[in-house]
Amino acid sequence: MATTWQEMLNLGSRESANSATSEPEEQRRGVFRRLRESLSKSRKALAEELSASFFDRIDEETWERLEEALILADAGAPTTAKVVERLEQEVEAGSVGADGEAVQARLIEILAEVASTGRAPIDLSGEPAVLLMVGVNGTGKTTTIGKVAWHLSREFGLSVVLAAADTYRAAAAEQLEKWAERAGAELVRGQEGTDPGAVAFDAIEAARARGADVVIVDTAGRLHTQGNLMDELAKVRRVIAKQMPGAPHETLLSIDATTGQNGLRQAQLFAEAAEIDGVVLTKLDGTAKGGIVLAIADELGIPVKLIGTGEQLEDLRPFDPTDFANALLAP
Amino acid sequence: MFDQLSDRLQATLSDVRSRGKLSEDDVDAAMREIRLALLEADVNFKVVKSFTKGLKERCLGEEVLGSLDPGQQVVKIVNEELAELMGGAGRELAYASGGPTVILMAGLQGSGKTTACAKLARFLRENGKRDVALAACDVYRPAAVDQLVTVGGRVGAHVYEKGTDADPVEIAAWALEEAKRERRDALIVDTAGRLHIDQELMEELARIRKRVRPHDVLLVVDAMTGQDAVGVAESFAETAEFDGVVMTKLDGDARGGAALSVRAVTGKPILFASTGEKLEAFDRFHPDRMASRILGMGDVLSLIEKAESQIDEQQAIDLEQKLRRNQFTLEDMLQQMRQVRKMGPLSGILGMLPGMGAMKQLKNVDVDEGQLDRVEAIILSMTPEERANPALIKGSRRKRIANGSGTRPQQVNQLVKQFDQMRKMMRHMASGKNPDPQQLAQMVGGAPRPKFKRR
Numbered sequence: 175m176a177t178t179w180q181e182m183l184n185l186g187s188r189e190s191a192n193s194a195t196s197e198p199e200e201q202r203r204g205v206f207r208r209l210r211e212s213l214s215k216s217r218k219a220l221a222e223e224l225s226a227s228f229f230d231r232i233d234e235e236t237w238e239r240l241e242e243a244l245i246l247a248d249a250g251a252p253t254t255a256k257v258v259e260r261l262e263q264e265v266e267a268g269s270v271g272a273d274g275e276a277v278q279a280r281l282i283e284i285l286a287e288v289a290s291t292g293r294a295p296i297d298l299s300g301e302p303a304v305l306l307m308v309g310v311n312g313t314g315k316t317t318t319i320g321k322v323a324w325h326l327s328r329e330f331g332l333s334v335v336l337a338a339a340d341t342y343r344a345a346a347a348e349q350l351e352k353w354a355e356r357a358g359a360e361l362v363r364g365q366e367g368t369d370p371g372a373v374a375f376d377a378i379e380a381a382r383a384r385g386a387d388v389v390i391v392d393t394a395g396r397l398h399t400q401g402n403l404m405d406e407l408a409k410v411r412r413v414i415a416k417q418m419p420g421a422p423h424e425t426l427l428s429i430d431a432t433t434g435q436n437g438l439r440q441a442q443l444f445a446e447a448a449e450i451d452g453v454v455l456t457k458l459d460g461t462a463k464g465g466i467v468l469a470i471a472d473e474l475g476i477p478v479k480l481i482g483t484g485e486q487l488e489d490l491r492p493f494d495p496t497d498f499a500n501a502l503l504a505p
Numbered sequence: 506m507f508d509q510l511s512d513r514l515q516a517t518l519s520d521v522r523s524r525g526k527l528s529e530d531d532v533d534a535a536m537r538e539i540r541l542a543l544l545e546a547d548v549n550f551k552v553v554k555s556f557t558k559g560l561k562e563r564c565l566g567e568e569v570l571g572s573l574d575p576g577q578q579v580v581k582i583v584n585e586e587l588a589e590l591m592g593g594a595g596r597e598l599a600y601a602s603g604g605p606t607v608i609l610m611a612g613l614q615g616s617g618k619t620t621a622c623a624k625l626a627r628f629l630r631e632n633g634k635r636d637v638a639l640a641a642c643d644v645y646r647p648a649a650v651d652q653l654v655t656v657g658g659r660v661g662a663h664v665y666e667k668g669t670d671a672d673p674v675e676i677a678a679w680a681l682e683e684a685k686r687e688r689r690d691a692l693i694v695d696t697a698g699r700l701h702i703d704q705e706l707m708e709e710l711a712r713i714r715k716r717v718r719p720h721d722v723l724l725v726v727d728a729m730t731g732q733d734a735v736g737v738a739e740s741f742a743e744t745a746e747f748d749g750v751v752m753t754k755l756d757g758d759a760r761g762g763a764a765l766s767v768r769a770v771t772g773k774p775i776l777f778a779s780t781g782e783k784l785e786a787f788d789r790f791h792p793d794r795m796a797s798r799i800l801g802m803g804d805v806l807s808l809i810e811k812a813e814s815q816i817d818e819q820q821a822i823d824l825e826q827k828l829r830r831n832q833f834t835l836e837d838m839l840q841q842m843r844q845v846r847k848m849g850p851l852s853g854i855l856g857m858l859p860g861m862g863a864m865k866q867l868k869n870v871d872v873d874e875g876q877l878d879r880v881e882a883i884i885l886s887m888t889p890e891e892r893a894n895p896a897l898i899k900g901s902r903r904k905r906i907a908n909g910s911g912t913r914p915q916q917v918n919q920l921v922k923q924f925d926q927m928r929k930m931m932r933h934m935a936s937g938k939n940p941d942p943q944q945l946a947q948m949v950g951g952a953p954r955p956k957f958k959r960r
Contacts, residue, residue, distance in 0.1 A: 245550050248731035251541050311754065312615025312727065342782075344655035345648040352647035397757040400782075430615060434547030434731025436759035457614065460700045462733035485645075 179329060182479060182492035186299025188332070188387065229274030237262055240281070247465035247502045250435050253472045257284055285499035289478065291471040293495070296452065296479055297423045298326075302335070302381040304389045304414060304421035306374075308407060308448050309428035310440055311395030314456035316346065318428055318482055319390050320353025321490035327358050332387035337377030338363035339370035339410065342394040350392050356487060360386070370394065370406065371413030378417045391422065398443035408447050424451050426479065431457045431464035441470045452479035455493065459484045463502050517576070527575050532564050535579050546760030546799045549735045552769045560586055580800070587796035591765055592774045596749070599720040605684045606634065606691040607717050611710055611745050612725035613737060614698030617753035619649060621725050621779055622695045623656035624787035625751070628777070630661065634690040640680035641666035642673040642713065643697035653695055660784055663689070673697070673709060678716045694719070701740030711744050722747040723776065726763055728755045734763035735770045742771045749776035752790065756780040760799050831932055835892040835924060839884045842877065882910035883920050895921045 229236060237258055244254040261281055264270040270280045297303065305322070307315045319336060326332040336354045338361060340346035347363045354361040362377035374391045381389045393410060396403035414421050427450045429437050444450055455464045455478050467478045478493040517534045536557045543553045563586070564579055600606045608625065610618050626637040639657045641664055643649035650666050657664040665680035677694050684692040694717060699706035714722060724747040726734060741747055752764050755778045764775050775790045827833050884892060886909030891897050898906065898921055907914045 242550060245544060246732045248547075248733070251544050310729070310757075312617055314615060343652070345651035348648035348651050349646070397754060399757050430727075430729075432613065432727070432730050432733045432737070434729060434734075434759070434763065435545050436547070436729040436757065437731075439758055440729075457700075460613070460733070461702060461736050462731065466731065 176497055177492040177494040179325065179492055182295050183330070184295040184297050184299050185330065186301075186303075188298075188330075229277050232265065232272050232274075232277060243503055244465065247463035248434055248437075249465035249502070250438065250469040253288070253469045256472070257281075257288065260284060281503070282496065282499045285468065285502060286495040288468055288472050289493075289495040289498050292475040292477040294451070294477065296426075298332075298388055300418075300421060300423040302378065302386050302389050302418075303423050304378060304391065304418060306391045306393070306411065306414065306422040306425040306448070307428065307454075308393050308425060308444055308450070309395060310397055310430075311343075313395065313428040313430040313433075314454075314482055315395060315428045316340070316349050316353065316392055317485070318426075318454050318456060318480070318490065319350065319392050320357055321482065321487055322480070323353065323359040323388075323390060324357035324487040325490060326388055333384070334359040335377050335381040335384070335386045335389045336361050337374050337389060337391040339373040339377075340392050340394040341366055341368050341370050341373065346392070346394065359390075360384075371410045374410055374414050375417045378414065378421070398440045398447075404443065404447040407444075411448055425449055426452050426454050427476075428454045428456050429464070429467060429470070431455055432460065432462040433464075433466050435466065435469075437466035438469050438473060441474055441476055445474060445476060450476055452477050454478070454480045454482060456482035458482060459489070464498075465502055467498075468502070527565075529565065531575070532561055535564065535576075536561055539579075539583055542800060543762060546762035547729075547731050547734070547766075548762035548799065549732055549766035549770070552735070552766050556586070556590065556769075584793075584796050584800060587765065587799060588793040591768050591792035591795055596774050596776065598776065599748070600634075601720055605638075605681070605689045606721075607681065607684075607694065607719040608691065609694045609696070609714060609717065609719040609722045609745075610725060610751075611696050611722065611741060611747065612698060613700065613727075614646075616698065616725045616727045617779060618698060618725045619643070619652050619695055620656065620784075621723075621751050621753055621777075621787075622653065622693050623660050623662070624779055624784055625723075625777070626657065626662040626691075626693055627660040627784055628787050629691050629693075636663075636689045637691045637693065638663040638665060638680070638684050638687075638689045640664075640677055640684075640692060640694040642676050642680075643695055644669040644671065644673055644676070645697040649695075649697065656784065662693075663687075665692075674712045674716055677713045681717045692717075701737045701744075707740070707744045714745060721749060723749050723751050724767075724773070725751045725753060726767060728752050728761040728763060729757065729759040730763040735766045738767040738771050738773075742773065747771075747773060749774050751775075751777045751779060753779040756782075756786065761795060762799055764795055765799060831928065833928055833931060835884050835887065835895055836889070838924065838927070839881065839892075842881065846877065879910070879912055879916065880920055883907075883912055883917055886910040895924055 240261075241254055241258050244257065245251065249257075261270070261277065261284060264280065265272055265277060270276055296305070298305070307319050309315050323334045323336060326334050334357065336350055336359050338347040338350045340350070341364055344366075347361075347366070351361050351363070353359075360380070362373065362380050364373040364376070370393060374389075377389050377391065380386075391410070391414070393407065394403075396407070398404065411422065411425075425448050427441060427444050427448075429440065433440070441450065441453065453467055453470060453476055455467050458464055458481050464481075470476050471478070478498070481491050481493050481498075483489045483491060517531070517538055539560065540553055540557050543556070544550065548556075560583065563582055598606070598608070606629075610622055610625075612618050622639055626639060629637045637660075639653055639662050641650045641653045643653070650669060654664045654666060665676070665683055667676050667679070673696065680694070681692060694713065696710060696713060697706070699710065701707065722745050724738065724741050724745070726738070730737070738750075750764070750767055750773060752761065752775055755761060767773070768775060775792070775795075778788055778790045780786045780788070827837060883906060886906045887898070891902065891906075898917065903914045903917050906912075906917050910917075
């Protein structure tokens with residue numbers, strides 16, 4: 175069974191109060207239908223492609239082709255080598271049967287295990303809970319925030335305040351404003367060019383005054399190599415913590431699924447500047463597999479928490495390691 | 506990390522010199538290193554495969570076998586072949602003979618199209634197209650039109666927009682009519698980011714193309730893209746028939762293997778590189794530099810050429826001896842400094858060193874040439890004995906040197922200390938270890954950013 179929203183969110187004391195309103199029946203059916211569709215697609219593909227091409231015979235070529243598939247999914251050479259080596263050893267030692275089905279099942283297990291490193295729910299127990307969104311330009315921060323806000327308000331009945339702390343990019347606040355309208359969230363913004371920390375500060379204050387449940391802070395996209403902008407991010411965090419000790423309760427990094435090996439550097443440097451709690455893997459509706467998050471989990475212990483699968487409000491799901499492992503190997 | 510492919514190849518092939526012959530096993534080992542380095546740089550798996558196959562043949566040929574230093578030779582060949590694959594000299598945009606030059610921009614979401622549109626507009630204005638206009642055809646992403654209007658304004662380009670309710674194909678056609686009527690020199694058409702597998706939107710792109718008949722269609726590709734770059738480029742080549750590529754976000758530390766893959770698979774050249782937040786950070790693309798970047802090896806060859814032309818060989822040999830015996834003096838440092846400075850500004854030289862590109866500390870160093878002048882002055886104010894044995898320099902000597910060089914005693918002291926550090930480091934290097942980048946940065950007089958650890 176795939177990971178549910180309830181499993182992915184820690185709502186603290188709100189848990190019992192809101193459980194009744196969570197996932198209206200019709201909505202749930204919609205989610206399950208999409209999930210089933212995508213799953214059956216990848217399962218079918220797996221059954222056909224994997225067992226046929228990878229595991230018909232188990233020999234040197236099997237491992238090479240498996241390596242190739244993982245590399246093509248952007249899992250990176252070190253992680254790929256580790257996974258394949260482990261599977262190969264287990265098969266040689268006899269702990270995994272040398273038939274196609276058993277090897278395939280074990281491979282999915284290993285991949286899911288790596289992808290589960292450091293797994294924890296998104297912490298929304300704070301009152302208000304403060305969620306900070308960071309990432310490189312164009313990875314889908316603002317869109318993700320719109321979707322998260324919509325889910326929290328539609329499915330959990332939470333009131334959400336959005337902080338437009340991307341005061342750099344032209345029209346970034348306007349973009350967030352449109353998402354706020356769609357999601358039924360409130361928007362707090364400053365002038366273009368104002369201090370992003372100040373916008374976050376004001377948003378938390380506004381959320382407190384109105385008794386809102388969650389504040390989501392949007393930040394400007396920045397390359398992880400821009401030292402001054404990374405310092406700025408650390409400062410935004412400090413300002414938030416000053417306004418509300420313990421906040422931000424959750425910091426999420428958006429990673430574009432098309433990203434290659436540079437994603438590892440992104441995660442590493444953002445984690446140094448902003449203490450990342452998890453990753454949102456965006457744009458999984460394309461052909462890219464997003465295998466770089468496997469390397470991020472493996473080498474840095476930072477888990478994926480959410481996945482973005484399209485441009486509609488409902489196209490955001492909790493990350494499920496097994497589904498991901500299956501999809502990674504699908505052609 | 507595979508920062509120093511060059512070093513790793515040297516290590517892999519180091520014992521070849523003593524054996525005097527390169528075996529097929531040696532070449533295979535080298536190919537493995539190259540394969541890993543290219544994969545780490547996000548060059549497409551299939552491209553890597555065919556690339557190393559061709560490379561292997563060349564490496565088994567005469568030029569490597571007969572070479573004294575096969576490691577270096579292999580690196581050189583890899584670099585040449587990569588640059589070749591990336592496409593020799595860049596090509597110019599196709600300008601219209603009469604009426605506005607029309608350029609259509611396309612790409613995935615978040616690749617940086619809107620920003621690239623404004624940057625290209627600025628570039629065209631700087632290069633003879635005085636009156637450049639933009640067409641806002643991204644009606645899907647919230648506030649995309651607002652963004653284009655703002656950045657367009659910043660580069661002095663007129664923006665044709667009809668809000669978000671009109672059809673993108675119609676907006677493009679209308680903008681072209683207007684541009685013709687108003688006698689603009691160029692029109693750049695911004696389109697919405699779209700997935701290459703989204704048939705509906707890809708067809709829309711094809712329709713825009715047919716309506717405005719662009720002189721060039723440019724595909725915008727994020728330099729951080731991984732293995733998927735090839736599939737994306739193939740799809741866009743089919744529907745949008747793009748003519749060239751704009752690589753964006755090249756100011757990051759991504760190796761940009763996607764550039765190579767796209768070029769290798771579609772045969773379309775990379776025309777422009779976008780390298781920063783500022784709207785002027787945009788220029789023509791240099792394939793050869795990209796090859797070195799992908800390998801992470803710096804511009805070793807031009808550095809060697811420069812050094813050869815400037816450095817007296819006998820002096821260099823003497824110096825090496827002194828370094829090995831740890832007899833390096835301030836006098837030698839002065840000579841050395843003068844020779845190195847003959848090669849040009851220090852910051853440029855550092856950039857050419859292999860592996861240096863990856864040292865963050867050095868990237869942020871501003872080399873202060875005035876500081877070097879002061880160092881020269883201080884050393885010149887010392888007696889030969891003091892230069893040979895800086896430990897002599899105490900109170901009154903320090904004061905005299907400071908007076909003589911127009912500096913303060915603290916500065917003299919600082920130099921002596923730095924020199925000590927440098928000697929320590931050289932001992933380190935003579936024993937075959939890599940220098941500590943922090944120390945290097947201090948030596949060249951910059952302010953290092955110690956916060957970042959190097960992977």
